[in-house]
Amino acid sequence: MAFPEINVNDAYNLLDEQEEEKTLFINSIIWLDKEINTVKENQQSQQQLRNLFPDVQIISFEAVFDSEEYVRQHNQDSLLVIVSGRLAQTLIPDIHDFNHIQSIYIYCRNQDPEKTWTSDFAKIRGIFTEMHQLVTKIELDQGRIEKTRESVSIVAFPVNMEGDSSLSVNGDLLQFQLLLDFLRKMDWMVCDEEDFLAFWTKKLSDTPNNISILNGFMNEYSPDRALWWYTRPTFFYGALNKALRQQNIETLLHMRFFINDIYDQLASLQQFQPHSKIRAYRGQLISVEELTGLEQSINHLVLMKSFFSTTTNRDLALFVLGDTAQQFERWRTRSIIPLKRVLFVIDADPSNTDNILPFADIGTNSYFPEEQETLFMAGCIFRISETRYDESEQIHLVTLELCSADAETKALLDGRKKHFGNDNSLITLGHILEETGRYDLSKTCYLKALDQLLNHKAPCFDERNIAVCYNSLGNIAELTKDYQNSLEWYKKGLEKYEETLPAGHKFIADSYRSIGLAYGRIGDKTRAFESLEKALSILRTNHGTIHASVAACLHAMGSIYLMVDDIHEVSNKAFELLHEALDIRQKILVKNDPAISSTLFNIGSVHRALRQFDEALLFYERSLNLKLKFFPESHPEVVKTYYTMEAVWKEKGDNEKASEYASKALRCHTHFLVLQHPNIIGIEHEIHSAASTDTDN
Structure with missing residues (x-):
């Protein structure tokens, strides 16, 4: 299970977030x-x-x-x-x-x-x-x-039971790497340059100095100067890393060329630098709570969500710590959070290139060549090997070792890349965002892609992609419980597919399956099964019985039975269809594919409907374990599973366990949402009711 994200340093979030200008630690x-x-x-x-x-x-x-x-x-300054x-x-x-x-x-x-x-x-x-x-x-x-005040977004994971130093599969890693990979592959067009200028001109309209920097950037930038611009003290440095930490898709889309050029420069520099092991350092001020979290995460692995700037000169790293903690406390009188001085000690082996993102000494390409900076690409993985307090220097030392993803993670990552293929369009970005639970943003991508296609503005026009957009918008409507609209989108998708594809094509069958599920959602079981039977007939006739779409169709039919009034009458049929779907999926999909977790969840739901709570919890637990390997822990599917398990424990009469799972759901939700969000309030209500209500089930 993923540990909560550590934002080093969240203490600085008390600062005015509107303030994008450089702020000194001096008065x-x-x-x-x-x-x-x-x-x-x-x-x-x-x-x-x-x-x-x-x-x-x-x-x-x-x-x-x-x-x-x-x-x-002026001793307070x-x-x-x-x-x-x-x-x-x-x-x-x-x-x-x-x-x-x-x-x-x-x-x-x-x-x-x-x-x-x-x-x-x-x-x-x-x-x-x-x-x-x-x-x-x-x-x-x-x-x-x-x-030292810059947030470093760290997501921590435990290693597997064997203590391997490679990373166990985790959804946060998978989705972040998929997003970075997509941004790197996405084409850069002339109109994007115009959008980039318009985007930043609007954001920087109140800061003339930054507008001047932006104009200089537009006139002077070239890919071989990406690191020079990255290290130059401008708004670009902070804006890029903040967007990576927060996964601000709009900003990342406008800066994707910059990310790609930095990656390429790091990879090129690394290729021509010595392949001996290096030790680098980074001084950081962090809160007591964050330091405690790091100390409790020995041997855990961490994903760096932003670029990680370090220096091979220990004295330089110590200089930035100096008396900075006391000075910053004096300067930032609003703060009540005590800050600790931490020196990160980073060990990295450039000769180990297996699944490791690039890092390099960027001195020759830096705006400040004397800084002796080693820069690690966003998305690098490290193991926390040691934490200790140095009495003589009065600093906390945290040692990190650069690691690689394990074979299981790589297989799942490669599987998703293969699934998306070489398509680097807005549609693919929408699919990636959909998998991370960012449904509003994915919908925006699909609508923009659809507009480009309908108005012949798409980079590569393919009429079938209009149907893909329709179906994708149907998925988003279904995921957000807008079932009537999802049905309408699916019908439009089917109509377009039937215009452009042969009658037995898999996509046509998939559209019938989606329509069947949508009918089931609005309570029309007859039409639901008619559409699903038609989909299954097309698939078995043209694609055989052992096929991913056949499994999806069987899964959908089993799910419709879950929607009937008396599950006892159809439970055997539901179990039969869902287990058949599970068998096919386990045979042909990678073992952590989210489709498998979905079928496990629905089998658990049949057991729950039959009040077979222990069996239901076993399947929900299996489903949860797979979801955590594919989705970020804050994903709606993960939250839904925690919430469902909370409800089952409450139905069993175990309020303590129910409260435990409701708390997990709340923790995941608060990863992205503020407490006043209605979903948070609802989950908080469940925590209180699970803990205080003694029900007789």
Whole structure:
């Protein structure tokens, strides 16, 4: 079973989510230089810093005494100090050890710097003789510190019973990898470039500086500069990773070329870099609760849903931690969440390329080549091998080992890729989103694809795809319990298939099956069985008896019997049809195919209708285990199964067990929904009633 997703760091979600601009961990930049107001270069550099960090005060001083007084009086702020070489040795010893001093930079204009004395002061970030180097260094350092507040979406799973280091099948992994694979394959057209520009222009309309960056991107971007743009401090970095963490499909669709180009650059760099094992580091501030979750997940495996930035320079990773926790607490006065300093230690072997996504040292392609950054592709899998507290450095260490998916996961992933084929259209995206439970988004994809087809705007026109859209919209209507509309969509799909396909085609039979199920949903059992019998006849005549569509038809017929008023009269027939469907599916489908879990669930429902509760729970449990390997845990099918098992336990009179499964349903739902959502309120009601109601069944 999947463990809850760990968002490192959810503590920062208390920040204003509207704020997309760069936000520093400093309140003010203190600049001490006798010539601060007379040298033009100093004034230009101050303006440069204001442009980079518009929310930060820049306060200039000509006298050491005045600057030192300001530092002492503003001990609740977090300060960055720039000091001239002539005044550095006077000021720095007096202020260096103040907790609210984050970093110190020394600027020696027109003179050779004296470096020997600076080694005693850890907060000195460098001595510079060129102003542009100093500004670049500040931008780089603050970018590193900014990453400590960046959420890292981690989904944790236990390993299998044998303790293998490869990942056991899990729906979150499967669906995330399918989505990434699709985005990478989806064609990029000229009109997409126009959509990209319009999309970001609208989102950035209130930030002129970002509009300027966007225009520069449109004029200068090329695939071989993807990593340069990714590492440059712009809105692209944060927006892309946020979209990956939240699976914001609209943003990901507009940025899919960027994801693809980053992947290709990482793969190319990895190919030409040494194949020896590496150790990389990442400093991160996380909440106490998240740290506890990591400590309780030793030997569990984690899926990184966003790009994972690390450095091979341990000192750099430690720098961003520094006193940052205390500074951030001081700066973010709204927070009541204590933050812990964590150093992730990442071990990776580039020679092991089996099912592992690319990672590479991107220094030669980075906006900041001196950062020594190793970037891991979104979707990488790691094992948590160790967590411990280092007393001397006062940091928590979490060691991660790069892993691969196991054969079972790969087989299921390859099976789904084969199922979707090479089609990289909106229809396929709709199918993937449908499998993840994003029914509203999948419906949008189908409607947009249908509009393109009907108006001959589709990249590759195939009239049969109109029928595919109709049937897919019927599926969504059925899944959202809009049964009358689902029937109408299915009929339109059948009509289009009969216009474009030979009479015995499988798709025509599948349409009759869908229509039969829709009739059953609205209570017309006679027409339901007529349509299903017609579908079964077409299939057996043209495709034999051992076929996936035959199994689907038998499954549908067994399901219709579940809808009759007295199940006792037809239970034997329902069992016969469902078990026959199960036998076929287990013979010809990969063992974790969701169709198998669906049949297991319906067999359980027949047992439940007969009040054979123990047998029902056994089949529901088998169905649940398969669903968790295919669907994300928050998927409606998983939630429905938890809810159904809660109801059966309540019917058995075991309110404690009922409450346990209702709680699981609530936990899965809250993964994506806020507590005020009506579905959440309904499930909460079930928790309370299951725990408090003593029923005599």
